[in-house]
Amino acid sequence: MSTTTGVERKPLRADAQRNYDKIVETARAMFRERGADASLDEIAKRAGVGPGTLYRHFPTREALIDAVMRDWADRINADSDEAAASELPPREALSGWFSKFVENVGIYHGAAAKVMAAMDDPASPIYRKCQILVGANQKVLDSVRDKGALRDGVDAREVMRIVSGIATVVDQSGIGADDAEPMLAIVLDGILVDPSD
Amino acid sequence: MSTTTGVERKPLRADAQRNYDKIVETARAMFRERGADASLDEIAKRAGVGPGTLYRHFPTREALIDAVMRDWADRINADSDEAAASELPPREALSGWFSKFVENVGIYHGAAAKVMAAMDDPASPIYRKCQILVGANQKVLDSVRDKGALRDGVDAREVMRIVSGIATVVDQSGIGADDAEPMLAIVLDGILVDPSD
DNA sequence: TGCTAAGCGGAGACTGTCTCCGCTACTGTA
DNA sequence: TACAGTAGCGGAGACAGTCTCCGCTTAGCA
Numbered sequence: 353m354s355t356t357t358g359v360e361r362k363p364l365r366a367d368a369q370r371n372y373d374k375i376v377e378t379a380r381a382m383f384r385e386r387g388a389d390a391s392l393d394e395i396a397k398r399a400g401v402g403p404g405t406l407y408r409h410f411p412t413r414e415a416l417i418d419a420v421m422r423d424w425a426d427r428i429n430a431d432s433d434e435a436a437a438s439e440l441p442p443r444e445a446l447s448g449w450f451s452k453f454v455e456n457v458g459i460y461h462g463a464a465a466k467v468m469a470a471m472d473d474p475a476s477p478i479y480r481k482c483q484i485l486v487g488a489n490q491k492v493l494d495s496v497r498d499k500g501a502l503r504d505g506v507d508a509r510e511v512m513r514i515v516s517g518i519a520t521v522v523d524q525s526g527i528g529a530d531d532a533e534p535m536l537a538i539v540l541d542g543i544l545v546d547p548s549d
Numbered sequence: 550m551s552t553t554t555g556v557e558r559k560p561l562r563a564d565a566q567r568n569y570d571k572i573v574e575t576a577r578a579m580f581r582e583r584g585a586d587a588s589l590d591e592i593a594k595r596a597g598v599g600p601g602t603l604y605r606h607f608p609t610r611e612a613l614i615d616a617v618m619r620d621w622a623d624r625i626n627a628d629s630d631e632a633a634a635s636e637l638p639p640r641e642a643l644s645g646w647f648s649k650f651v652e653n654v655g656i657y658h659g660a661a662a663k664v665m666a667a668m669d670d671p672a673s674p675i676y677r678k679c680q681i682l683v684g685a686n687q688k689v690l691d692s693v694r695d696k697g698a699l700r701d702g703v704d705a706r707e708v709m710r711i712v713s714g715i716a717t718v719v720d721q722s723g724i725g726a727d728d729a730e731p732m733l734a735i736v737l738d739g740i741l742v743d744p745s746d
Numbered sequence: 747t748g749c750t751a752a753g754c755g756g757a758g759a760c761t762g763t764c765t766c767c768g769c770t771a772c773t774g775t776a
Numbered sequence: 777t778a779c780a781g782t783a784g785c786g787g788a789g790a791c792a793g794t795c796t797c798c799g800c801t802t803a804g805c806a
Contacts, residue, residue, distance in 0.1 A: 402786025
């Protein structure tokens, strides 16, 4: 299966490719360590390149985040395929999907907020990735709808916004990841025809 | 009715009080104009004071935001009293309350995110204001619960988090304020016993 | 009117973002 | 293998924002 990243880039010179990779790898570590607002110059320094090099490859912070999250979209897609094909009762299937989503979107501190903000901003470098999310969610919701378990008028986009909002709340306020569950439960109650099944 | 701000401060010298007021007034304008991330030095300059003066009165940005939102908590409290006493069907009463809440929390661009983050952070200067919000929301939900319209196990705190999450989504992504409604509708469906009434 | 401390404010240290441009060294060609 | 041309490097430094320190000013009191 082909990667979901799209956009072919013309081949870089060997040393440039090396730097590119080193920067992404370093950024991944720094983001994990200090959140998505880690200093870019610091990342460049740790990666052993000048700031100019970093900014040439990644004109904005979002662009770097996008690169760091390359495999991420594939993982989410896989999750959504699994959820859509699931034989579990609708509520369980959806609940699992939402939980995984919140978890995935919150990989780095501050990441959820960026994703949330980019969801409706076509100018953002992460927009395409968000579209993948929206598509994945649509797929899962459609599978639930096919079983007649979804209320009429529930729009996948709205659901996506709420869930990413919840992911942001969980990430920004100090509460634990477990605290997402009761909030997601409310959403489930709100979109399922018979919340008990 | 007494103000909700609490904490008596020892009287300032006349010139200090003048500066304090000027800063708050200027900040309010700047926040409205440029969002809650407006430059503090710039606010000081426009207010005609040195940065030192601003930082003495307001050691952190949150503290300034807190001062700017002084009347805000009173307004929200009034809204909640009205909603709690309302004769409207539960759904309408709640819906109105949520909408006003989202609107109030989103006064300045970026404010919703700050409120959301402070909601569970007792160290934040805005924490006390958030407690007021939580209390106000509790009051409204209790009134609905008294009418038997609320599902069992619905926790006011969770609801507050979701709604502030929605407020943040609306504020951060470029979507219009109207787009909050369908999201709030899902929450209403999720917490009311019989969503139709 | 003069004393005293509360309060002022601006110079400047510090951190982070981002650019410009002279230099380096990779790659394709002969 | 040597060379030319250019893709790419990287660091100095401009710029913006935060925040502090401390010598000076002035309000408030006796």
